[in-house]
Amino acid sequence: MENKKVSKFCVNGHQFYKSSICPVCPICENNRLSKDDFLSNLSAPARRALESNGIKTIAILAQFSEKEVLKFHGMGKSTIPKLKQFLADQNLEFKIE
Numbered sequence: 001m002e003n004k005k006v007s008k009f010c011v012n013g014h015q016f017y018k019s020s021i022c023p024v025c026p027i028c029e030n031n032r033l034s035k036d037d038f039l040s041n042l043s044a045p046a047r048r049a050l051e052s053n054g055i056k057t058i059a060i061l062a063q064f065s066e067k068e069v070l071k072f073h074g075m076g077k078s079t080i081p082k083l084k085q086f087l088a089d090q091n092l093e094f095k096i097e
């Protein structure tokens with residue numbers, strides 16, 4: 001049986017090519033993953049610093065204050081603005097001390 005790829009448009013208007021049995025849009029899928037996995041957008045030391053403190057999502061990050069996060073081993077000052085941006089994207093912010 002030929003597994004023919006056809007051009008499709010997803011609900012968000014992305015054009016993609018997939019066999020008809022698989023309706024998942026690769027662009028949306030990618031966006032979803034990168035949104036959930038904010039850690040992958042950080043430098044390796046910063047990522048490890050967060051992970052070793054159990055911070056795997058933006059929501060968990062928001063339970064910490066900026067000061068607390070800065071104390072994490074491997075966390076650099078330059079990462080804080082990035083983290084603030086990730087928080088802001090989700091309408092969150094660092095815990096106020």
Ligand SMILES: [Zn+2]
Nearest residue numbers: 010014025028
């Ligand atoms: Zn899409």
